[in-house]
Amino acid sequence: MQPLPNDLPSKRFSRRDGLPGTQVHALTCDHQGRYWFAGSSGLASYDGVSVRRYQQRDGLSTHGLRALAARADAPHELLVGGDAGVDLLDVREIGPPRAQPLLTTPTWTGGRVETLLPDPDAGGGLWIGTASGLYRWEPGGTVQAVTDPALARQQITALVRSGPLIWAATQSGALRGHPAPGTDTGGGWRDPPVALPREAITALSVAPDGTLFIGGHTHLTELSPDGTVRARLPLPAPATALLFQPPTGTHPAELWVAAAAQLLTFRRGAAGWQAHGPPLAEGRVNALHGDSFGNVWAATDSRGVLRVSALRRVYLRPRMPLPQAAYSVRPSGAHAWLIGTEQALWRLEENSAPHAGWQGGVVAELPAVWDTLELASGERWFATQQGVWRAAPGQSPQPVAPADPEATAPARALLHLHGTLWIGTVRGLLSVPLDGPPGSPVTLRRHLSGGTPLGYVYTLCAGHDGTLWIGTLGQGLWHAPDGQLRRLSLPVPDLLSDTGNVYALAPCDNGDLIAVQDNRVLRLGRGGGRVLARSEEAVAGWTVLVQGDRLWVGGSDGLTEYDAHSGERRRQSNWPGADSWEFTTSRSLAARPGALLCGLNTGLLLIDLTELGNLTVPPQPTLAALTFRPGPAPLPPEVARASGAGPHTLPQGHWGLEVWPACPWYLDEDTLQLRHRLLGWEAEWSAPHPPGPIQYQSLPAGRYTLQVQAFAPLTGWGDPQALLRLHVQPPRWQRRVRSLLETLTGPLLQTRRLRRQNLALEQRVLERTREVERAHDALLSANRELQTLSLTDALTGVANRRHFDGAWQQAAAQVPLGHAVTLALLDIDHFKGFNDTYGHQEGDRCLQRVAGALRGALRGPGDLLARYGGEEFAVILPGESPQDAAGVIERLRRNVEALGIPNAASPFGTVTVSVGAVSVTSGAAGQPGDWIALADQSLYRAKHAGRNRSVHDLH
Known part of the structure; x- marks a missing residue:
């Protein structure tokens, strides 16, 4: 098996995502699950939702940062090393961390800090590797330089702990080990037990069992805990970072090696370490880190931070020369599969050795093999786009009846039942008795209902x-x-339609039948039927598979797992994107022990169900930020100072609050959805929404708890988390009046009856007040929803022409103020021919998919995608330099081309777009309407030059 070659599940963080710079030297994770990135332009944190940056104005001693370390004995502290020494950050609370100098100039004389290693066994001690030697800091504030001749005045490149020893490496090639405090192995620095290649040691990594990996200029050495060399691997360039990933139940150990401009992966097999998959071109990688999920994080010198997802172990693709749509997946023996693709029939065989991969090749050149059937006699039948074919054992496939229009019509499905081969075609139902020897002449039978074919x-x-x-x-x-x-x-009603489209069928163990008709997944039995699930898509699924109580449905939006009895959705997997996860036919999903084989529009994909089952921990939201906003009057000091989860006691007033939940889950957080409710104010959950601020305004007196719940497609809903508690008190004058009334009327209200009446009256007044406020909020919400609908294109879900016109006027108005803006007009090539060929329903679906691809190309917070008219779209890129805008424009074109939507009316064979763009900079002449005309002229030139290209002008 090989990892996904073209769509390796990964995520990149750059300046567009909020990093202060793209040169990142170090990264680590704190006790709250946040990641921290340190580079030459400052510090940044990522909480699973957004990136926040911190610089000298936030208390850091310098912007030039090179080392990070989280202290296990003090989890709320983060150590940051840089050009001016070491800072200590308190990260226990939300908001910006509190920074204080630990070892900084002028008292710090060690120079630039390269690496940090906390030592919990020494009561919080710290090893500090610098450009001029190794230092030891004690919690009392004492700093001592290590005087070992091999380490003194040398650039320390790496520090790790392996078992009882602390190892330090230098650019001169020296490696020294020192017993950790509290061990009884003797003191002093010592050489490694074996001779290493005479070269600079540039990287170190350690395995959980104490195995040490030593990276140099030309070799990588694996040193076992007992001091023996297990392996030596040649390297194409000096190692800049190493990472050992422990094995799992189904996957071997991994070794990640950054060398020169490549990120290499090795896996341990029976013959030792073997290169696995193609290298990633990342430029220089300064640091590697593995998290608890199995993700690999890489800090690079020029491209920010890369995260390779743990899902690389879940979704695997057998290597094939060319990516082809896989239409059918059928078993062929114990460990082999017949894969029908758009161009040929493949046979893939899984090697018996663990993790050895797959091998195979083309069995026959057949067009669009929708189904394959292999009989016990060795004879094979094929349902293809050119009708029904068959092959006797050892023979090439031949058409069954080349002169019969029924047999040469596109065939879709095959089934062997009771000695008869059943064939489904676009013209009806055929059958062939299988009572003769292989290769004997066939007798085709047509099956009608009342003299009429069944149709498709x-x-x-x-x-x-x-x-x-x-x-x-x-x-x-x-x-x-x-x-x-x-x-x-x-x-x-609305269950099983006589005129509906049935796309997939699968039997259940108890005799029931799963059927997918149109947008519904049905379970049919002797007692009738019921709807298990409904889809927002027009087609709920193209293929289904039942495994006990698990129901898998493969559709245009990925693979969804349901409970086969209740219909409860358990999991939905659409990584690395819906367009790469589009299933093809009713025969495109199959199971083997512990795995699923998926036939997709991008080829064959294998899902390791064991690894997928390990990713069951649902995301848990945390509180990332809390802000109170003033109303007409300034905020009271006790409100302005409020932070954290509370409980907070606040006075009633015209103030608002904004809560930012974070969800450090790091698997597919881009697909996370949240819902919330403020107990004491609302009983029902809000509609699911992407992570973002939660706002409330002018809460009445009462006690409130804000609950937030997170949903991830891989795991479903997590447990509700209480992120904030508030006690809003009535105004002071009301409290005083109430106290005075109670004092004056206390003797008259001593009976239980009068007390109950008083409480009931107060409750009714409070409830009435809340009803009025809720009605007001509902009206505001309805107005906002109406405003949103009036600015949204109903078909594609992007902004409409009205929204574009207003946004363009605002963006263009910033040009005289010195802000650049880029406008791109995009037109789907040969779209009229597409509609004529495939129909307007497919044309609408094409527009929706193109809109999704274009939306995925945008990154900036102010970027806008709008449907400009018909098959034409417009994109506004405010504040982008012409150089950055050029990259976005080309990404727009490539994203649509990558969809691979077939278009027989186009010379390219797929749906493409032409792009015309103009970047307007400060001082440009003309008006906003003139600049639209310039973009339109660029679009005309792109189409005149052959289409599927972009023309970008500077004005």
Whole structure:
């Protein structure tokens, strides 16, 4: 197996994401799950939602930072080393960390700090590697230089702890080990137990068992805890960073090596370490880090931070020369599979050795193999775009009946049942008796209902009782319990339609049948049927698979797991993107022990269910920021100072609050959804929404708890978390009046009846007040929703022309103030021909997919995508330099091209776009309307030059 070659699940953090610079020297994770990145331009943190930056104005001694370390004995402290020494950050609270100098100029004379290693066994001691030697800091404030001749006045490149020893490496090639405090192995610095290559040591990494990995200029050495050399690997360039990833239950150990401009991966097999997958070109990598999920983080010298997701171990792709849409996945023996693709039939065989991969090749050149059936006799049948083919054992495939229009019509499904081969085609249902020897002449039978063909037979299925089930497009679901075709009709409205499209069928263990019709997943049984799930897509799924109580549905938006009995959605996996996770046919999903094989529009993908099952910890939101906003009057001091989760006691008033939840989950956080409710004010959860600020205004007196719950497609909803507690008190004058009234009327209100009446009256007044406020909030929400709808294109979900016109006027108005703006107009090439060929319904779907691809190309917070008209889109890039805008423009074009949507009306064979853009800078002549005309002229030139290209002008 090889990792995904072109769409390796990864995420990059750069200046566009909030990093202060793209040169990052170090990274680490704190006790709250936040990641910290240190570089030449300052410090940044990432909490799973957003990147925040910190510089000298936040208390740091310098912007030039090179080392980070989290202290296990003081989890709220983060050590930051840089050009001016070491700072200590308190990161226990939300908001900017409190920084204080630990070892800084003028008292610090060690120079630039290169690496830090906390030593919890020494009561909080710290080893400090610098450009001029190694130092030891004690918690009392004492700093001592290490006087070992091999380490003194040498640049210390790495520090690690391996078992009882502290190891320090230098650019001169020296490696010294020192017993950790509290061990009984003797003192003093010592040489490694074996001779190392005479070269600079540039990187160190350690395994949980104490194995030490030593990276140099030309070799990587693996040193076991007992001092023996286990392996030596040649390197193409000096190692700049190393990372050992422990093995899992299904995957071997990994060794990540940064060398020159490449990031290499090795996996341990029976023959030792072996290169795995193609190298990643990342430029110089300064640091590598592995987290608890199995992600690999890389701090680079010029491209920010790269995170390679742990999902690389879950989604694997057998290597094939060219990525082709996989239409069918069928078993062929114990460890082999027949894969029908858009151009040929492949046979892939899994090697018996663990982790050895797959091997195979083309069996036959056949067009669009939708289904394959291998009989016990060795004869094979094929449902292809050019009809039904078959091959006798050892022979090449041949058409079954080349002169028969029924047999040469596009075939979609095959089924062997009761000695008969059933064939579903776009023209109806055929069968062939299989009572003759392999290769004997065939007798085709046509099956009609009342003298009429069934039309487009899309899928076939055998029930556990041997019943034949037939799913059609436009004619509903059929079966043949007694040899006669009968349509299955159910009296329940909106359940099973006689004219609906049935895309997939699968039997359940108890005799029920899973059917996917249009946007519904149904479970049909003797007692009738019910809807298990509904999809927002027009098609709920193209293929289904039942495994006990697990139901897998593969559709255009990925793979979804349901409970086969209740219909509860368990998991949805659409990494690395919906367009790479589009299933193809009813035969494109199969199971083998511990894994699923998925036929996608980008090829074959294998899902390791064991690894997927390890990713079951749902995301837990935390509090990232809390801000109170003043109303007409200034905030009271006790409100302005409030921070953290509380509980906070606040006076009632015209103030608002803004809560930012964070969710440091780091698997597919881009697809995270949150919902919230303020207990004491609202009982129902809000609608799911992307991570962002939660706001409330002018809360009445009462006690409130803000609960937030996070949803990830891989795990579902996590547990609700209480992020904030508030006690809002009535105004002081009300409290005084109430106290006075209680004092004056106390003797008259001593009876229980009067007390209950008083409390009930107060409760009714409070409830009435809340009802009025809720009605007011509902009206505001409805107005906001109406405003949003009026600015959104109903088909694609992006901004409409009205929204664009207003946004363009605002962006263009910034040009005289010195801000650049770029406008790009995009037109789908040969879209009229696409509609004529595939129909307007597919045309609408094409527009939706293109809009999604264009939206995914935008990064800036002010970037706007709008549907300009028909098949034309517009993109506004405010504040972008022409150079940066050029990259975005080309990404827009490439994203659409990468969709691979077939378009027979285009010479490119797929849907593409032409782009015309103009960047307007300060001092440009003309008006906003003139600049639109310039972009339109650029678009005309792009189309005149052959389409599927961009023309970008500077004005």
